[in-house]
Amino acid sequence: MNDPHAAIDRDFDAHLDRIREFLRIPSVSAFDGDLRGTADAVCELIALAGGTAAPREPGEKRPTVIGVIDGPPPTVLRYGMYDVQPAGAQWTVEPFGATVRDGRVVCRGAANSKCALAASILAFASVQSPCRQVFVCEGEEELGSERLGAFCDAHRDELAADYALDFDLQEQPGSVFAGVKGLYELELTAGGGPDVHSSRVAEVPEPAVDLARAIVELKERVPAANITWVLAGTPEDQSRTVVPGAARAGIDLRFDEPVDLPALRDGVQLHVTGEYPAARSDPDAPPVRALSEALRRHGTEPLVRPVAPWWAPYHVFGGIPFASGGPGSAGGAHGPDEWAEIEGLRRLMHVTYDALALLAETAA
Numbered sequence: 001m002n003d004p005h006a007a008i009d010r011d012f013d014a015h016l017d018r019i020r021e022f023l024r025i026p027s028v029s030a031f032d033g034d035l036r037g038t039a040d041a042v043c044e045l046i047a048l049a050g051g052t053a054a055p056r057e058p059g060e061k062r063p064t065v066i067g068v069i070d071g072p073p074p075t076v077l078r079y080g081m082y083d084v085q086p087a088g089a090q091w092t093v094e095p096f097g098a099t100v101r102d103g104r105v106v107c108r109g110a111a112n113s114k115c116a117l118a119a120s121i122l123a124f125a126s127v128q129s130p131c132r133q134v135f136v137c138e139g140e141e142e143l144g145s146e147r148l149g150a151f152c153d154a155h156r157d158e159l160a161a162d163y164a165l166d167f168d169l170q171e172q173p174g175s176v177f178a179g180v181k182g183l184y185e186l187e188l189t190a191g192g193g194p195d196v197h198s199s200r201v202a203e204v205p206e207p208a209v210d211l212a213r214a215i216v217e218l219k220e221r222v223p224a225a226n227i228t229w230v231l232a233g234t235p236e237d238q239s240r241t242v243v244p245g246a247a248r249a250g251i252d253l254r255f256d257e258p259v260d261l262p263a264l265r266d267g268v269q270l271h272v273t274g275e276y277p278a279a280r281s282d283p284d285a286p287p288v289r290a291l292s293e294a295l296r297r298h299g300t301e302p303l304v305r306p307v308a309p310w311w312a313p314y315h316v317f318g319g320i321p322f323a324s325g326g327p328g329s330a331g332g333a334h335g336p337d338e339w340a341e342i343e344g345l346r347r348l349m350h351v352t353y354d355a356l357a358l359l360a361e362t363a364a
Contacts, residue, residue, distance in 0.1 A: 004127035004357075008349050011126045015349070016105075016342065018045070019118040020098035023107040027114070027139065029083035034061045035139040038082050042117070042137050043067065049124035053135065056155065062139030064151050066158055071129040074363040076287075076356060077161035077317060078133050080117040081141035084109040090336035103342055110340040111330035113168050116348060120167040123349035130357040134161055136316070144185070144274050145313040152316040163287045163359060164322035166312065167352050169330035169340050174300040175308075176291050176325035178283040182258065183311035185274035186225075186251035188214055190267065193245040195233065201243050208232035211247040214268035218251070221262050225253045254311060279314035280307070285321035286362050287355075294354035298347050300327045327351050 008015075022045065027038040039055045039062070046053040046067040053067025062083065087095035087108050098107040105115060117137070124133075136159055138148050152159055191207025211232065218225050232247035234240055253259065256278065264270055281288070283306050292302035302325075314322055328344020 002127075004353050005350050007126040008123055008353065009346070012346050012349070015119065015122045015125070016345065018048070018122060019115055019345065020105060020107075022118045023098040023105065023109050023114055024096055026096045027083050027109065028086050029062055029140055029142050030086050032061065033083070035083060036061060036063060039063050039065050039137075039139060042080070042082050045118055045121045046135060049121050050129070051124075051133070057151070064139070064148065065135065065137040066155060067135035067137070069124055069129045069133040071132045072360060073131065074162035074359055075132040075134055075160065076359060077159055077164040077320070078120075078135045079164065079166045079312075079314070079317070080135060080137040081113055081139070082117065082137055083139040083142050084112070084114065085142055085334045088336060092337055100342070104339040105342060106337050106339045108338055110338050111169060112333035112338070115330070115340040115345060116168045116326065119345045119348050120352040123352050127353060130353070131360040131363070133356070134159055141313065144276060148313050149316050152318070156318065161320060162363070164314070164317040164320055165287050165291065165355065166314070166322070166324040167326045167348060167355075168324060169326055169328040169344055169348060171329070171331050172303065173327050173329055173344070174295050174303050174325070176288055176295070176302050176304045176323055177308035178285065178288050178304070178323055179280040179307040180278060180310065180312045180314050180324075181254040181256060181307060182278035183274070183276040184253040184255065184259070184261070184272060186253060186261070187271045187273050188218075188249040188251065188264070189246070189269045189271065190214065190248075191244070191246040195240070195242040195245045198241040198243050204243055206243060208244050208247040210266040210268055211249055213266060214264040215249055217264060218262065222253065222259060224255065225251050228252055254309070256307060276311055276313070277315045279317070281322045285323070286359060287321050287323035290355045290358035290362070291323045291325055291351070293358055294351045295327055297354055298327060298350050300347070
């Protein structure tokens, strides 16, 4: 049998070109982004790896893709996301240029998570898959994956699998997770009346002050609450000297177990705008062991953790054993100059093959 790792190394430069081409697609799901072209690009990657795939939601702007790469048992369900955050400011390179700099690819989506998705598929353009892989790839992870659960329930027969894996580059290489936190998205609102001249500050309500007190109170009572934005008045027109009649703040809150959200004072209202469930697997389950051993084989000591500090939609796996993690280094997710280490992508391809091969050995 040909050496699968030699084949991956032989083809790596071509794989890197395809990864960079995939990154250059500006697959921003926010602002009602149309990502049908990116979904087609995911299907093309799976086809290059010898599989078949198609978007499964005609008419949707961000369709979910189901793909299959055939192989012997077991069947491993592979999750992937192809959407990214908006570029934002402070970049030193073109955000969607896939620039190579100092051994890294710098691009929105490099760390989270288009590089890893493409690399972990393209490994099988060089070598035959050691097991059957089923892919479910979505374009709305950055929007909270609100449709994914219902989609997976409707296609459960096609997505039936023995195990699930999500390969990714890590800020701390070698991290292996057997679970993820849940996530609340919250909005605090105060006031609701018109803005008034600031000379009347002593005689009118101050919703911005009430909101600030409520934020401090919420942080004291629920330290995991993260303030993502605060808005009062019209920051875009600083010439207006007014007492804002309304104020709002956005909060995200990751949790291990559901949290009793507190009532707030001074008329500040707390609204749950999104709730996303946690997911757990056995830290000693076969996917965790296989991914850990694959990392060791390629020079990275695994760091197995029961729960990741972030959320991902692993509840859609339907209760089968799963793991998430990988080698390499990546960083800057959601920020400027997001990057992925090129040699880390190479290692990820090797680790992907070995983890699946080890799972195949358990089924033999």
